[in-house]
Amino acid sequence: MPEQAETLRRTPLSRDRVLRAAVALADEAGIESLSMRNLAQDLGVVPMALYKHVANKDELLAGMIDVVVGEIDPAVAGGDWKQAVRRRILSAREMLLRHPWAPLAIESRNTATPAILAYLDSMIGTFRAGGFSVDLAHHVMHAMGSRILGFSQELFDASRRAGRSGTPDPEPPAADFPPEVAAAFPHVAEIARAASHDDESVVGPGCDDQFEFEFALDLLLDGIERLQRQGWTSSHRSR
Amino acid sequence: MPEQAETLRRTPLSRDRVLRAAVALADEAGIESLSMRNLAQDLGVVPMALYKHVANKDELLAGMIDVVVGEIDPAVAGGDWKQAVRRRILSAREMLLRHPWAPLAIESRNTATPAILAYLDSMIGTFRAGGFSVDLAHHVMHAMGSRILGFSQELFDASRRAGRSGTPDPEPPAADFPPEVAAAFPHVAEIARAASHDDESVVGPGCDDQFEFEFALDLLLDGIERLQRQGWTSSHRSR
DNA sequence: CTCCTAGGTGTACGCCGTACACTCACGGTA
DNA sequence: TACCGTGAGTGTACGGCGTACACCTAGGAG
Structure with a gap:
């Protein structure tokens, strides 16, 4: 046979x-x-x-x-909540860079998967262990939103999205609009111009994704730390 | 005929x-x-x-x-940048509540549309008029991310997503898991329990979306204001 | 040796986006 | 009045999609 x-x-x-x-x-x-x-x-x-x-x-x-989601580094117990959260989120971001389809796939689902729930649960646990009240931990999780999974939620920079792995970006990644577009959106153009100039240590022209991500992350973490230090409670529901 | x-x-x-x-x-x-x-x-x-x-x-x-995107209230010139940005973003959020398909549609596109570019441009203009450097305005736009268009970028609360306009939510909008799920994710369950109790002035059980959105928005705006007051420059690229 | 079962197959259906060739009422011109 | 170009709407068809359903078959249990 x-x-x-x-x-x-x-x-x-x-x-x-x-x-x-x-x-x-x-x-x-x-x-x-x-x-x-x-x-x-x-x-x-x-x-x-x-x-x-x-x-x-x-x-x-x-x-x-x-x-x-299972590829994200597991939480390490003990130590500073801020460092722990920061490290874990940066690890999530590394995972997303390996799997660029994941953000859209996750956001288009209407229910969380078990692995995501487990990740969120351990993240909340880190906040709680760091002395956060249930309420503050709750709101903070909302405030971090999908950034907690490493999402950059750009929407702004239209250049990055195009880059698929195959070709090495046939178009220069933008940052230079056709002049009539630049005239119509002068402020966008101004930023694009500045970003393509001062690329100190940045690979190509355009934004330094990693810097932008950490800028936003630290802006949030610093704000959160301030709230927690000040003993935020839901009675602060101001404005 | x-x-x-x-x-x-x-x-x-x-x-x-x-x-x-x-x-x-x-x-x-x-x-x-x-x-x-x-x-x-x-x-x-x-x-x-x-x-x-x-x-x-x-x-x-x-x-x-x-x-x-054209339905978003136009920018009003003059006055406090913080209030101007806050109002405009809340107007964007109202638009999104009328068109719940929009976030996914916008995020799954790979290029910005003219109306979105115009919106972003005027938002940057508000920051610049408020005294922001080009660099700071740039990073701040990244940090706001798609929240600047009113996105809540939840990912966390799996309940809300299901609700389509037709039926008035046949399932109670969750907040109560089956007990074995609650046991597997204790911190998530704790928050869900707390949120379904203290619904002071909240319609149903679950989260007060509007509050969570404004909490995150103000966390960001307060952090941004602090940076701008301190005269942030790119040399602050710390850590 | 027989039978059950779980995993792989083949066919078919109803959707989808859209290419391409067409009809046909209309407005402008001769 | 006769013509004719043009552009909006039509009809048919193709290839791809997810997947229901009936089928086959190899391997293990009795």
């Missing part, structure tokens, strides 16, 4: 293998290329085979999210 | 009518129901007719975004 090559189907499918292949596919080809059909092809299998391991595409997405 | 009813086709299509109908459809039925086919049916027209007025679905989305 020479059909051996057929019978030894490559290592049999499993939920884990499906999820890992899906993450790899989304990392390399972009989330828009992640279809059940493409994924099945990558795994050398017919599309419907996937449904023996995930209920549907939505559950596949949820599983992928749990995989990547 | 009694076919008059056919010849007087209802008010002829136009880009504006298409965009307004699309916004209305997304508002009422959710962004996931916005297909070219559904939209055409709402307009009493065949799907391909839409393509005489918008290039493709992506351009339709961009047009819809420009429509709703």
Whole structure:
């Protein structure tokens, strides 16, 4: 029976293998290329085979999210809450840089996954251990919002988004608009000009993402620290 | 010729009518129901007719975004930058409450639309007029991120997202987990419990969205004000 | 040896966006 | 009046999507 090559189907499918292949596919080809059909092809299998391991595409997405959220460094107990939170969030951000599809995938879901809940829970635990009241911890979590998972929530700089891994950015990453655009939006243009000049130690022209992220993070953490030091309580619901 | 009813086709299509109908459809039925086919049916027209007025679905989305961003109150010149920014952002948030599909639509696009650029430009202008350096204005815009457009960027509270306009939330909006979930995520459960108790003046159980939004907004604005008062410059790139 | 079962297959359906060729009422010109 | 170009709306068709459902089949349990 020479059909051996057929019978030894490559290592049999499993939920884990499906999820890992899906993450790899989304990392390399972009989330828009992640279809059940493409994924099945990558795994050398017919599309419907996937449904023996995930209920549907939505559950596949949820599983992928749990995989990547699981990559975030675990919390370290003890020590300064501020440093602990800062380090953990920067670790989350590193994960997101490896999986640029994750923010959109997480935000388009309507329910949190178990891994996300676990992450949030341990983050709240860090605040509570740092002496935060339940209320203050609650509001602070809201204030950090999705930044707590490392999201940059840009919206502002339209350049960065385009860069997919494949080509090394064929367009120069912007920062120079066509002049009629610059005239229409003078303040945006002014900032873009300044940012493309003073690139001290910044790789290309444009914004230093890491700096911007930490700027915002520290702005929040410093504000939070001040509230906590002042013994904030919900009676402060001012204005 | 009694076919008059056919010849007087209802008010002829136009880009504006298409965009307004699309916004209305997304508002009422959710962004996931916005297909070219559904939209055409709402307009009493065949799907391909839409393509005489918008290039493709992506351009339709961009047009819809420009429509709703145009609903944000215009900037008022003069006066306190902090109040001006605060008011404008709260106006943006009101717009988003009318168009809950907008955040996802905006974030999933890879380029800013003209209306968004104009909004950002005038926001930067407010900071600059308030005495901010180009650099500080730049970083501050990054730090506000998509919150500047009124985004709440929740990720935390899984309850709110479900609520579509149609049914009046058949499920109680959560805040009470099944007990085994509460045991697995004790800190999350603690906050949910506290938030569902102390609803002073809050409508249902759960979080007071408006309060959480303003809490985060003021945390940022207060931090920004402090930086600006202290004469922040890029040499402060510390840590 | 038989039967059950779990994992992989094949076909099919109803959506989606949209390319492309068409009809046909209209306004301008000769 | 006759023509004709133009542009809005039509009809058909294609390839891709998620996935329901019936089927096959290899391997283990009795």
